[in-house]
Amino acid sequence: MTVELLNPDGLPKVDLYRQVAVATGSKLVFLAGQVALDAEGHKVGEGDLAAQVEQCYLNVGTALAEAGATFDDVVKLTVYLVDWTPDKMALYVDGVSRASAKLGVNALPPLTGIGVAALAEPDLLVEIEAVAVVG
Secondary structure: OEEEEEOOOOOOOOOOOOOEEEEEOOEEEEEEEEOOEOOOOOEOOOOOHHHHHHHHHHHHHHHHHHOOOOHHHEEEEEEEEEOOOHHHHHHHHHHHHHHHHHHOOOOOOOEEEEEEOOOOOOOOOEEEEEEEEEO
């Protein structure tokens, strides 16, 4: 499988992700939204956006592995952030950077960030879902 990540001329250049993913492969993987719960179901990083983002990305990595995929196969992320304001971007980036270092990946697929009022459980600050294409 091949995923080509692009930032086309004529669109804003973004460092956090790429605007377009062109995927060639035969198996589609759709992940349910992953939140900041560890394998035992305990909340991670209560009140700490960076810690919760990190755990979400680690959970996405675990789910991808179970499906025979990696972050290299991800073509789209959707990120739901509770009470989002632009001043929280540094915390989000910190969480992504920490997870990327632990996973040994550069998680830059196209993403959509959506500010929401709340998630399914109290104290969860972020939820991340992914779509991957595997050869």
